[in-house]
Amino acid sequence: MKRRKKIYLYMTLVLMLIYMGLLALLYFSECRSQDATIRTFGDALWYSLVTLTTVGYGDLTPVTPLGHAVGSVFLLMSAGILVTLLGAVISFVTSEGLPLLMLGFQRRKNWYYFADYGPESNTLAANIYKEDGDAVIIFGEKKEDQMEFPDYPCLFISTSPARIVARKKGTGARCKVFLMKENDIGVNSRAIGLHALPVDVYARTTNGQDHLSGNINFFHSYDCCARQYWRKRPLCSHENSIVIIGFGNYGRCILERAILTNVISVTQHVAYHVFGDAREFLAMHRRLHETFSLGEVSETGDSLIFYDGFWEEHHEVLEHADRIIICTDDEPEGWNIFWRLNRYYKLPGHIDLHSNREAPGVSYFGTNEEIYTPSQIMRTALNKAAVTLNDIFRKSVSYPTLSWDELDDFHRESKIAAADHLLMKIRILLGDETITEFTAATVEKAYQKYCVTKTDASMQDMYRRLDHMRWLRFYTFYNWSYGPFRHDGDREHPMLCPYPKLTPEQKQERDAAWEILGSISSEL
Numbered sequence: 001m002k003r004r005k006k007i008y009l010y011m012t013l014v015l016m017l018i019y020m021g022l023l024a025l026l027y028f029s030e031c032r033s034q035d036a037t038i039r040t041f042g043d044a045l046w047y048s049l050v051t052l053t054t055v056g057y058g059d060l061t062p063v064t065p066l067g068h069a070v071g072s073v074f075l076l077m078s079a080g081i082l083v084t085l086l087g088a089v090i091s092f093v094t095s096e097g098l099p100l101l102m103l104g105f106q107r108r109k110n111w112y113y114f115a116d117y118g119p120e121s122n123t124l125a126a127n128i129y130k131e132d133g134d135a136v137i138i139f140g141e142k143k144e145d146q147m148e149f150p151d152y153p154c155l156f157i158s159t160s161p162a163r164i165v166a167r168k169k170g171t172g173a174r175c176k177v178f179l180m181k182e183n184d185i186g187v188n189s190r191a192i193g194l195h196a197l198p199v200d201v202y203a204r205t206t207n208g209q210d211h212l213s214g215n216i217n218f219f220h221s222y223d224c225c226a227r228q229y230w231r232k233r234p235l236c237s238h239e240n241s242i243v244i245i246g247f248g249n250y251g252r253c254i255l256e257r258a259i260l261t262n263v264i265s266v267t268q269h270v271a272y273h274v275f276g277d278a279r280e281f282l283a284m285h286r287r288l289h290e291t292f293s294l295g296e297v298s299e300t301g302d303s304l305i306f307y308d309g310f311w312e313e314h315h316e317v318l319e320h321a322d323r324i325i326i327c328t329d330d331e332p333e334g335w336n337i338f339w340r341l342n343r344y345y346k347l348p349g350h351i352d353l354h355s356n357r358e359a360p361g362v363s364y365f366g367t368n369e370e371i372y373t374p375s376q377i378m379r380t381a382l383n384k385a386a387v388t389l390n391d392i393f394r395k396s397v398s399y400p401t402l403s404w405d406e407l408d409d410f411h412r413e414s415k416i417a418a419a420d421h422l423l424m425k426i427r428i429l430l431g432d433e434t435i436t437e438f439t440a441a442t443v444e445k446a447y448q449k450y451c452v453t454k455t456d457a458s459m460q461d462m463y464r465r466l467d468h469m470r471w472l473r474f475y476t477f478y479n480w481s482y483g484p485f486r487h488d489g490d491r492e493h494p495m496l497c498p499y500p501k502l503t504p505e506q507k508q509e510r511d512a513a514w515e516i517l518g519s520i521s522s523e524l
Contacts, residue, residue: 022070023048029066036063048074099155100167107171109134112178113164113199115190117141117156119356120180120204120221124372126152131374138164140190160190165197178377179203185216202377206249219377225354225366226253227382227420229325232365233352234423235262236433239322240270241349245311245337246328247276250354250366254327255281255304259288259477260417262302263470264424266462271303273317278306287476291469311337315345322349327366331355338362385419385520386412392519410478417474418513421467425514428466429453440521447517454514464510468499471510 023044030038037060038044047060051074062071103111112128114121117139125137129152137154140161157164161177168175177199185191185203194201195214205218235242235258242258244251255274262270288294293303307314318324324341328334331354338353355364376382387404394401407415422443427435429446438446454460475496483492495506 019048022073026062026067026070029064029070030062033064033067036067037061038067047071051075099157100159102155103136103138103157103164103167106136107168109136110173111136111138111164111168111175113138113140113161113175114178114180115140115161115184115188116181117143117147118180119368120372121178122150123368124178124180124374124377125154126150127369127373129153140164161194161199162197165199170198175199176378177201182206185218217378220253221371222249222253223257224371224376224382225250226257228370228376229254229352229365230257230261231420231423232436234427234433234436235264235270237264237268239349240268241317241321241323242270242272243311243318243321243324244272244274245276245324245326246334246354247274247278247281247306248327248329250327250329251276251325252281254325256477257420259292260470260474261420261424263421263466263473264428266465266469269299269301269303271297271305273305273307273314273321275307275311275314277308282306285477285479287479287481291473291476312340318345319347321347324349324351325354326351327354331357383416383419385422386415388520388523389419389516390415392516392523396519413478414474417470421470421513422517422520425517443517443521447521450514450517454511460511461507463514464507465499467510467513468495468502468507471513472496 023041026038026047027041027044030036030044031040038047043060047062050057050060051071062068110132112125112135114125114137121139125139129135129137137150137152139154139156140159141156142158143149143156161175165175175198177194177197179185179188179191179201181188182204183206185201185205191201191203195216197215199215201216203216203218205220206222207220244255247255251274255272258272282288282294288304291302293301295305297303297305311318318341324347326334326337326341328337334354338351341347341351350363353362353364354366355362356367358364358367370376390404390407394403402411404412404415423435423438426438426442426446427433429449430442435442450463454463475493478491480491480493480496482494482496483490484494486493495502495509499507
């Protein structure tokens with residue numbers, strides 16, 4: 001690039017020297033003639049400009065033979081210069097020149113750079129523009145002819161984030177960079193060197209990691225979808241049989257969040273019937289048998305039953321399900337399953353379908369408009385309660401603790417799981433399964449109910465058992481086991497045992513998960 005710039009500079013200098021030489025030659029050839037109209041260097045310059053631009057006023061004309069020769073050169077050059085100028089203007093308008101120039105006038109606004117243009121990028125960009133009146137949307141690729149132009153103002157500039165950042169010149173807020181393809185951070189050439197730029201990076205991942213280091217942040221679209229699903233459609237007390245069809249990225253996350261969140265009664269016995277290949281999942285989470293009945297329905301606890309065959313072969317399971325969740329990664333396949341279920345099966349429960357298309361009469365979830373929002377991708381909505389929990393915990397102890405940004409992934413997930421279960425706690429305390437969001441009023445009401453009911457020893461014991469169930473699920477999901485002392489490296493904890501085996505002091509520790517409601521209500 002630098003070599004090309006030097007060549008252009010040398011060519012410009014040579015052309016300027018030739019042009020100045022022709023002007024000097026025209027001036028000296030004309031100034032001595034008595035009939036000449038070109039008598040000064042300024043006259044020569046004016047004549048050359050009028051001739052080169054093909055205006056031709058006729059007020060100045062060469063009269064000497066040498067002057068005619070120089071004038072002929074200017075005449076021949078005029079057509080080439082016009083074509084060159086026209087080409088330069090067209091090139092400037094159709095290339096990055098004009099968009100980059102426009103960016104220069106908007107440095108104080110908030111810049112959002114997307115490495116590529118796609119359905120996810122388009123949805124997130126549209127939602128950003130709705131929420132941020134000072135947003136400047138930049139797509140780092142050229143607009144294709146067949147591409148429909150977005151409904152919001154944006155720029156298509158085929159350039160790197162580094163060049164965009166250089167254009168901002170440190171003015172205004174830091175530029176935000178989005179890598180919207182799965183695991184794009186490791187394969188996209190435009191991700192190289194992002195850690196060294198003054199930008200905030202948000203990269204889509206499938207490994208569940210939430211943060212890398214410095215300015216690199218990850219978001220897990222499948223996990224966002226699963227958490228939103230169970231928050232809007234929490235498990236109800238009458239549901240004992242849940243069928244999950246599809247165990248790809250969406251199905252796995254739906255089940256994982258059910259395992260970590262769906263604890264509503266110490267006597268519950270919910271069976272999750274999962275259709276899909278779960279060998280890798282079971283190999284990864286090798287201690288699930290300690291908190292779940294695997295392969296067989298239990299009447300005393302929750303069960304996980306996995307099926308390798310076709311879901312069509314299990315009529316009895318489908319027709320006795322309280323809820324069927326269709327969450328195949330291939331959306332057309334999901335719709336096909338939905339229509340076949342409705343056509344050929346008698347279903348007492350309801351069907352939830354993962355779909356990016358809205359349709360009347362269909363209970364769907366996980367549309368792009370729900371998932372790809374600034375609050376979800378930049379982790380300010382789903383994790384708000386978890387961050388609040390961590391802040392409250394830090395204020396309640398006298399010893400140094402880590403802020404949210406300093407926590408590792410495991411401890412972040414621990415806070416997230418506890419925060420996601422708060423909605424369940426509120427529904428349990430208030431006895432209202434229609435609640436799907438918690439506000440300051442509902443949290444305060446639930447906390448007051450807890451304070452009244454915990455004076456009953458049996459109720460207090462039930463509350464402790466319930467949170468111990470949730471806590472056990474989380475730690476066994478991450479392959480922790482019992483040990484006489486806590487050891488994070490060996491993943492051992494002295495409380496990883498049945499509730500009756502806990503000491504009175506250990507049982508009392510479970511109260512904190514309910515007492516936190518009082519602090520959260522004041523924070524809200």
